[in-house]
Amino acid sequence: MSTLRVTVERLTIHEHPNADALELAQVGLYRAVVAKGAYRTGDFALYVPEQAVLPEELVAELGLTGKLAGSAANRVKAIRLRGELSQGVVCRPRALDGVDLARARADGTDFAAELGIVKWVPPVPVSMSGDVEAAPDLLPWIDIENLKRYPEIFTGGEPVTVTEKVHGTACCLTYSAEDERVQVTSKGLGAQRLALVEDAKNLYWRAVRGHGVARVAAEIAGELGASRVGVYGEVFGDGVQDLGYGADSRRGDPAYAVFDVAVEVGGLVRWLAPEELTKVLDGRLPVVPTLFSGPYDARQVMELAEGRETLSGRAVHLREGVVVRPLSDRYSSAVGGRAIAKVVSGAYLTRKGGTEYE
Structure with a gap:
């Protein structure tokens, strides 16, 4: 949001x-x-x-x-x-x-x-809520602004990657190498520097456990010499939001796909570029689909935001939209932060009975 x-x-x-x-x-x-x-x-x-x-x-x-x-x-x-x-x-x-x-x-x-x-803050279902604790060392996710509001974020021809925006709920995990501590939170709670107390019934902890996210984060920390690693993934499926991608997250492990990774090395936090993210994960965790990599064209991005989803491989329903980022992570003066933006499809925005839990 x-x-x-x-x-x-x-x-x-x-x-x-x-x-x-x-x-x-x-x-x-x-x-x-x-x-x-x-x-x-x-x-x-x-x-x-x-x-x-x-x-x-x-x-x-x-x-x-x-x-x-x-x-x-x-x-x-x-x-x-x-x-x-x-x-x-x-x-x-x-x-x-x-x-x-x-x-x-x-x-x-x-x-x-x-x-x-x-x-507007949507109500949070019981499966996504839980007891919380102060977590000042979290690597929180950021708000992504809409490209339609800030079209100057990217320049024509700039090398970018466009990934599918998945309609689920963002699960943010921070791994601290010094004490091997794992903290899990949602985007909304993470912005308040609050972590969810580990609970086998909580949706986010179920996803983290089921997909071995903490183990992968620890491996990345060792491979890159990072003191902290943030893994950001979308938890999705039937029972999470109104668009389920043909996955049932009410029984068994919730469906999960990584969309970003941050690492802290030498006291500096950086986001992995799209190609580096894919290389670092090396198939250890599922990732959101990449729809396009190449020169930026605003009209093409708007077109990519529409249509059917590709995550399931079966195009079971409409696409939520897309996320655009440069091939090399950089600062944007247009938003006063990281150069990254989203475009949400018109069909998604005007669908009936939609849910928007964070």
């Missing part, structure tokens, strides 16, 4: 192909449906992204009563309006009256707190 920021953006307006009274306001590579004539190309407006939860008074002010998602009808969710995918809400609430919008955009001002907008 990416970081929630509610910012002013410069709009590009496009014609809606199927509705005379509607237009499409583009922010980055996102498009949101707006009333025709409400904005012109070059205008500045507030962009409220998906998974934002709005206070009741703001919902009413924007004329969105009964139109948003969730039991309280207050959560922004991608929808299709007259056949066009609409992601996020473009608006100019009264709270921004008198605000220099051009300056706010240049400064990157985040209006979430001022407007009472918060990030």
Whole structure:
């Protein structure tokens, strides 16, 4: 789940192909449906992204009563309006009256707190929860921003790898070589520096045990001379999320696939580049499918995000999306951190009965 920021953006307006009274306001590579004539190309407006939860008074002010998602009808969710995918809400609430919008955009001002907008946090099933303990030495996973919001992360022709984004729950394991300690957590708990107490019934510990992840992490530490190793994998299958990939994680070991590895050597933490990750794992753990390696092309990446999943080998359902990273790990000034981004498929965003547990 990416970081929630509610910012002013410069709009590009496009014609809606199927509705005379509607237009499409583009922010980055996102498009949101707006009333025709409400904005012109070059205008500045507030962009409220998906998974934002709005206070009741703001919902009413924007004329969105009964139109948003969730039991309280207050959560922004991608929808299709007259056949066009609409992601996020473009608006100019009264709270921004008198605000220099051009300056706010240049400064990157985040209006979430001022407007009472918060990030949606899905409920956690019992199988994914458990007792926790402080874990300051965890190597936590990072939030991946959406390429549509930050299209400048990559440059055309840059060598990249595109992997399939798997709809499961992220399992983050940290192995400390000094005392051979193993700590397991979810992405959400890891961000709080909390680890799950070992429990044979817990989904994450079941995956770690069943696939020998701690053993592989210890082997990697020895091979690379690392003091800490972080192995990040997706736990998936029926009983985890609504997309199961033909795997049953309710009986036996949960299905699991690695998507990232970090190592600390000499006090410095680095992420293994895609080719190095494959070489280091050497078949010891399953990995997420690679869909493409080569020169970056934004249009190609958007196309790869759609279609059917390849993880099962049987294309049993739609694809969640893709993750893009450079062949050589680097810093991105666009996001102020690691150069990595995701694109989520339109079919996934607008499916019925979806779950989003972390």
